[in-house]
Amino acid sequence: MDGVSISVELRGFEAAELKLQRLEQIVLGAELMDALGRLGQQQTKRRIEVEKTTPDGAAWPRTRDGRGALFVTGAHLDRSIDYEASATEARWGSGFIGARVHQYGAVITPKNAKVLAFVQGGQHFFAKKVTIPSRAYVGMSEANKTEMVDVAARFVAGAAA
Secondary structure, eight states, X not given: XXXXXXXXXXXXXXXXXXXXXXXXXXXXXXXXXXXXXXXXXXXXXXXXXXXXXXXTSOBOOOOTTSOOOSTTTOHHHHHHEEEXXXXXXXXXXXXOTXXXXXXXXXXXXXXXXXXXXXXXXXXXXXXXXXXXXXOOOSSOOHHHHHHHHHHHHHHHHHHHO
């Protein structure tokens, strides 16, 4: 799965390590990673549906016809955002075949013809190549990171109580 990955490594003072090891033994790690994976999934969907920006806050390039991108034309992308979690790791992203094109951009050229032919808004277009700009949607903004840390801190505090 293309996307973001978070992992946990336990370190610290001995007393803190003992408490954390007890937490780990009762499988709280899996619950925490599940919560963080679900949060990452929600943050990514919000970026696609509402924010329409890259993780660093830059607005996505508009489409050729001036519309916002990804949510209008990429409803499949939005529905494809999922997460996986284990006791030590959370991952989220998309398995949708076109997801990489949106994340990284692409240049499309014809394979078996001299030009590409497509219809947009009822008009026929022909092009030697089409450049799709990157509209990164997977990643973590500073606000996303803060929210992740806050959720993890509340979770650990509640589990240790």
